[in-house]
Amino acid sequence: MISKTAIEQLIEKLGAENVASEKEDLLVLGYDSTPGIHCLPEVAVYPTSREGVLAAMEIAGREGLPIVPRGSGTGLSGGSVPVKGGMVLCLNRMNRILEIDEENLTATCEAGVITLDLFNATAARGLFYPPDPGSQKISTLGGNVMEDAGGLRGLKYGVTRDYVMALQCVLPDGSLLTTGGKSVKDVAGYAFKDLLVGSEGTLGIITEITVKLIPPPQAKRTILAYFDDIRAAGEAVSKIIAAKIIPSTMEIMDKATINCVEDYVKIGLPRQMAALLLIEVDGHPAMVEEDAQKVDLILRQVKAAQIHIAKDAEEAGKLAAARRTALSALARVSPTTLLEDATVPRSMLAETFAEIERLTAKYKLTVGTFGHAGDGNLHPTVLCDERNAEEMQRAHAFYDDLYDKVLAWGGTVSGEHGIGLAKKEYLARQIGAGGVKVMKRIKNAFDPKGMLNPGKIFSDDDPSTQSQVEEGFCVSH
Amino acid sequence: MSRTKEKLGNFTQLDAPKYEDVLQCMRCGFCLPTCPTFALTGRERSSPRGRVALARAVAEQKLEFTDAVKQEAFFCLDCRACTTACPSGVRAGEVMEICRSQSHQQVPLGHVGNSFRKFILQRMLPDPELMERSMLPARLYQRLGIQWLVRHSKALKLGPAWMEKAEGMLPELKAPLRPQLPVITEAVGEKRGRIGFFLGCVMTLMYPDVSRQTVRVLAYQGFDVVTPRATKCCGAPHLSEGDRQTARELALFNLDLFLQADVDYIVTDCAGCGAALKEYEELLDGETEHERLASFRAKVRDVSEFLTEVGLRTGGLKPVQKSVTYHEPCHLCHAQSISRQPRDLIQQIPGVELREMEEASWCCGSAATWGLKFSEESRQVLDRKLDNVRKTEAEILVTANPGCQLQLAWGVRERDLPVQVLHIMELLGEATP
Ligand SMILES: Cc1cc2nc3c(=O)[nH]c(=O)nc-3n(C[C@H](O)[C@H](O)[C@H](O)COP(=O)(O)OP(=O)(O)OC[C@H]3O[C@@H](n4cnc5c(N)ncnc54)[C@H](O)[C@@H]3O)c2cc1C
Numbered sequence: 001m002i003s004k005t006a007i008e009q010l011i012e013k014l015g016a017e018n019v020a021s022e023k024e025d026l027l028v029l030g031y032d033s034t035p036g037i038h039c040l041p042e043v044a045v046y047p048t049s050r051e052g053v054l055a056a057m058e059i060a061g062r063e064g065l066p067i068v069p070r071g072s073g074t075g076l077s078g079g080s081v082p083v084k085g086g087m088v089l090c091l092n093r094m095n096r097i098l099e100i101d102e103e104n105l106t107a108t109c110e111a112g113v114i115t116l117d118l119f120n121a122t123a124a125r126g127l128f129y130p131p132d133p134g135s136q137k138i139s140t141l142g143g144n145v146m147e148d149a150g151g152l153r154g155l156k157y158g159v160t161r162d163y164v165m166a167l168q169c170v171l172p173d174g175s176l177l178t179t180g181g182k183s184v185k186d187v188a189g190y191a192f193k194d195l196l197v198g199s200e201g202t203l204g205i206i207t208e209i210t211v212k213l214i215p216p217p218q219a220k221r222t223i224l225a226y227f228d229d230i231r232a233a234g235e236a237v238s239k240i241i242a243a244k245i246i247p248s249t250m251e252i253m254d255k256a257t258i259n260c261v262e263d264y265v266k267i268g269l270p271r272q273m274a275a276l277l278l279i280e281v282d283g284h285p286a287m288v289e290e291d292a293q294k295v296d297l298i299l300r301q302v303k304a305a306q307i308h309i310a311k312d313a314e315e316a317g318k319l320a321a322a323r324r325t326a327l328s329a330l331a332r333v334s335p336t337t338l339l340e341d342a343t344v345p346r347s348m349l350a351e352t353f354a355e356i357e358r359l360t361a362k363y364k365l366t367v368g369t370f371g372h373a374g375d376g377n378l379h380p381t382v383l384c385d386e387r388n389a390e391e392m393q394r395a396h397a398f399y400d401d402l403y404d405k406v407l408a409w410g411g412t413v414s415g416e417h418g419i420g421l422a423k424k425e426y427l428a429r430q431i432g433a434g435g436v437k438v439m440k441r442i443k444n445a446f447d448p449k450g451m452l453n454p455g456k457i458f459s460d461d462d463p464s465t466q467s468q469v470e471e472g473f474c475v476s477h
Numbered sequence: 478m479s480r481t482k483e484k485l486g487n488f489t490q491l492d493a494p495k496y497e498d499v500l501q502c503m504r505c506g507f508c509l510p511t512c513p514t515f516a517l518t519g520r521e522r523s524s525p526r527g528r529v530a531l532a533r534a535v536a537e538q539k540l541e542f543t544d545a546v547k548q549e550a551f552f553c554l555d556c557r558a559c560t561t562a563c564p565s566g567v568r569a570g571e572v573m574e575i576c577r578s579q580s581h582q583q584v585p586l587g588h589v590g591n592s593f594r595k596f597i598l599q600r601m602l603p604d605p606e607l608m609e610r611s612m613l614p615a616r617l618y619q620r621l622g623i624q625w626l627v628r629h630s631k632a633l634k635l636g637p638a639w640m641e642k643a644e645g646m647l648p649e650l651k652a653p654l655r656p657q658l659p660v661i662t663e664a665v666g667e668k669r670g671r672i673g674f675f676l677g678c679v680m681t682l683m684y685p686d687v688s689r690q691t692v693r694v695l696a697y698q699g700f701d702v703v704t705p706r707a708t709k710c711c712g713a714p715h716l717s718e719g720d721r722q723t724a725r726e727l728a729l730f731n732l733d734l735f736l737q738a739d740v741d742y743i744v745t746d747c748a749g750c751g752a753a754l755k756e757y758e759e760l761l762d763g764e765t766e767h768e769r770l771a772s773f774r775a776k777v778r779d780v781s782e783f784l785t786e787v788g789l790r791t792g793g794l795k796p797v798q799k800s801v802t803y804h805e806p807c808h809l810c811h812a813q814s815i816s817r818q819p820r821d822l823i824q825q826i827p828g829v830e831l832r833e834m835e836e837a838s839w840c841c842g843s844a845a846t847w848g849l850k851f852s853e854e855s856r857q858v859l860d861r862k863l864d865n866v867r868k869t870e871a872e873i874l875v876t877a878n879p880g881c882q883l884q885l886a887w888g889v890r891e892r893d894l895p896v897q898v899l900h901i902m903e904l905l906g907e908a909t910p
């Protein structure tokens with residue numbers, strides 16, 4: 001348990017308003033958006049500068065407290081959950097955009113800046129920061145970097161990793177590491193930056209991020225296609241890509257998702273359709289025109305039931321916003337929404353849908369599927385009730401079977417949400433024991449004492465770090 | 478959400494949140510950027526997601542109903558912005574409203590505070606005549622009115638700087654409207670129907686001229702307007718202070734009164750009353766026959782909602798050559814999902830130019846007695862609002878709720894902004910011959 005002196009020291013270094021140790025404060029920093037996981041930290045700090053981060057880490061080190069970094073807690077694999085108690089280090093008060101450099105096309109900001117705030121600030125200067133996870137209104141840049149978040153525009157513009165140019169971070173031993181910079185090329189030594197991206201807060205605390213910006217597309221066109229059969233939607237995606245068209249967005253929602261989203265947004269989505277694809281093409285106006293025509297042709301070939309073109313930017317914006325609510329809207333139906341992040345080579349999409357359908361029937365579950373179809377990244381979501389142990393077992397069996405297939409097809413167990421607590425077993429299945437061993441060696445090089453976000457990505461053979469599906473505090477004092 | 482049958486965790490049996498309602502939150506955080514208290518503090522426990530998690534922890538016996546939970550219940554503005562934002566259908570504001578009732582059961586006030594509170598909620602507000610009498614000295618001597626508040630400040634748990642603010646906020650008080658308004662005001666021109674006008678307490682006491690306009694506008698629009706003299710407080714202050722029992726008694730009374738009045742619609746010009754009236758069905762669930770509740774609910778309309786629905790008669794309206802910006806009351810846009818209708822009305826007034834402000838649906842910081850309890854926080858919320866108002870350079874700031882009007886008018890005076898604050902019915906009244 002954390003000592004009183006340590007709390008006093010934290011208050012002295014960070015200010016009383018930036019230290020929380022009341023149970024009511026701690027209790028609400030023990031979860032993220034992953035269902036069924038809830039732990040209780042011993043103290044929480046909200047540093048407002050890199051010095052504050054350093055001071056908090058020093059005190060935690062002295063006290064032997066695990067340190068768990070937290071952005072906005074929208075993670076979907078339990079990454080910011082203090083599974084071994086300790087100190088939650090909240091970065092959401094480090095939220096200044098420090099510079100938008102129009103000569104080098106970069107932006108530099110603190111780790112707690114909200115993704116959409118950065119997008120808006122750069123857009124105001126005529127520039128474009130593409131990564132746009134569904135959670136962009138809430139998630140922090142630090143969280144995005146640590147999970148290598150994707151988004152609706154991933155198909156054409158890539159994911160967070162593709163935009164990170166430099167990172168400033170504090171390592172567990174208190175040393176500062178700056179990696180990368182504004183130069184577009186950099187091969188000096190090991191690529192620390194690339195190692196840090198997607199490391200889920202297990203290697204260092206990111207304090208500052210420099211990202212690449214690009215000029216925004218001149219024109220876009222948003223197309224909505226409805227299907228009587230979800231497999232036809234999968235086919236459409238594969239065919240569009242095979243036709244060498246790269247839309248910026250190609251998102252899918254199945255019937256269950258369409259209905260939940262419509263219940264919330266009420267914009268007239270057709271409830272009886274089996275699936276919809278939200279497709280956006282952008283770029284030079286002539287190119288957009290041509291691509292849109294080709295997409296339209298393919299949609300007709302695969303017998304889309306209806307094709308609708310958004311009449312203006314406002315309607316397009318509404319459709320994208322509706323899609324972003326998919327996961328939360330599915331939660332209307334049941335208390336627990338267990339979602340996965342399977343990603344397959346895009347040519348296998350239709351098969352994946354068929355497999356999801358088959359397993360849904362086999363395990364008698366209600367499943368809503370949506371996702372970044374253009375990336376082959378699907379989120380089949382089981383709508384269940386965590387109080388029903390038997391149903392939860394069926395849900396887990398569903399994912400077990402599904403991942404067997406996904407891995408056999410050369411896919412991955414996580415396209416964008418990370419491993420965290422929730423998917424450790426699946427990771428071992430994907431990369432094997434040898435792979436996990438190497439990862440542990442890397443972790444050890446950065447964090448020999450295992451202070452930083454312990455229990456994530458792989459287990460250190462301690463039973464308390466096994467995946468926590470049961471509700472109830474796992475660790476406390 | 479009214480009464481649970483089984484006791485839930487560390488809640489008491491009477492008026493506890495339902496477990497289903499707190500489980501519904503999947504913790505996505507979509508509500509975070511819309512919550513004024515989270516914007517003020519950056520503290521998870523003062524966010525909708527955090528508040529629901531606290532309630533859930535109490536339900537799951539991971540936490541007692543502590544003083545801090547009570548604080549969060551009252552620090553919540555009950556602005557319901559989180560309800561609008563939540564794709565999962567969670568109603569964090571309402572969960573907190575119910576927790577306020579738990580507060581009084583579980584964290585009792587001292588004896589003196591409690592009896593004052595009881596006096597105001599259970600004697601004063603339910604009795605329109607008593608209320609008018611006690612406001613009488615306030616009208617004669619506005620300072621005396623302040624003294625009245627001073628005497629009762631403990632009971633209302635007001636914040637340190639509330640007095641100066643309350644004094645500044647009070648509009649020039651005129652004679653209450655209730656005894657003056659005819660029980661029936663007849664329709665002008667071709668008659669379109671008969672409506673019951675629900676005259677709220679704050680409207681009759683503080684804004685008699687506004688509701689006078691409302692009745693005049695409704696009559697001009699072709700409706701016989703029935704204003705039952707016996708109307709009692711809608712119960713909103715009781716819900717907000719956590720006295721659900723008195724709220725139920727008032728609701729039952731008003732329900733009978735308006736059902737007997739045999740009207741086609743029940744219309745109010747107070748967003749707070751409208752939201753409360755629409756919740757009677759839930760509040761009185763099990764207390765009276767369902768058909769009566771449903772029939773009452775089917776008739777209730779906010780005045781903007783009503784006029785847009787039946788269609789505004791624009792023939793004969795006089796032009797108002799003014800630029801107008803519109804502030805959405807939380808209890809209209811978030812609690813009743815009425816957002817488009819007031820704008821439609823404003824735009825139908827000849828001559829008016831509507832200028833949208835940024836964040837029109839962000840709370841103004843009034844929120845019942847919240848603005849007096851947390852005067853510093855309230856000022857910060859108000860500043861954010863007034864900055865957005867100022868940027869529009871509109872001549873008139875229109876709203877549709879007396880609480881907002883008090884707060885905005887006060888803020889505008891304090892800051893010396895060149896903008897006139899009006900209720901939407903005053904604007905429409907200006908255009909009505
Ligand atoms: C409704 C919804 C939609 C979503 N849509 C998408 C989507 O389209 N694409 C996608 O990829 N993800 C999506 N997500 C998942 C999630 O939003 C992302 O993973 C996001 O990047 C997390 O950001 P955060 O700030 O909330 O981080 P948190 O959840 O707080 O943390 C995530 C991880 O990063 C670590 N961390 C956070 N900040 C730092 C820091 N400064 N230094 C070191 N470590 C840190 C934490 O320890 C944790 O391991 C969605 C989530 C929700 C709820």
Ligand code: SF4
Nearest residue numbers: 502503505506508563
């Ligand atoms: S209240 Fe709604 S929007 Fe907020 S976290 Fe819960 S589910 Fe998400």
Ligand code: SF4
Nearest residue numbers: 553554556557559570
């Ligand atoms: S009602 Fe308003 S103040 Fe209360 S939690 Fe919801 S958004 Fe925040």
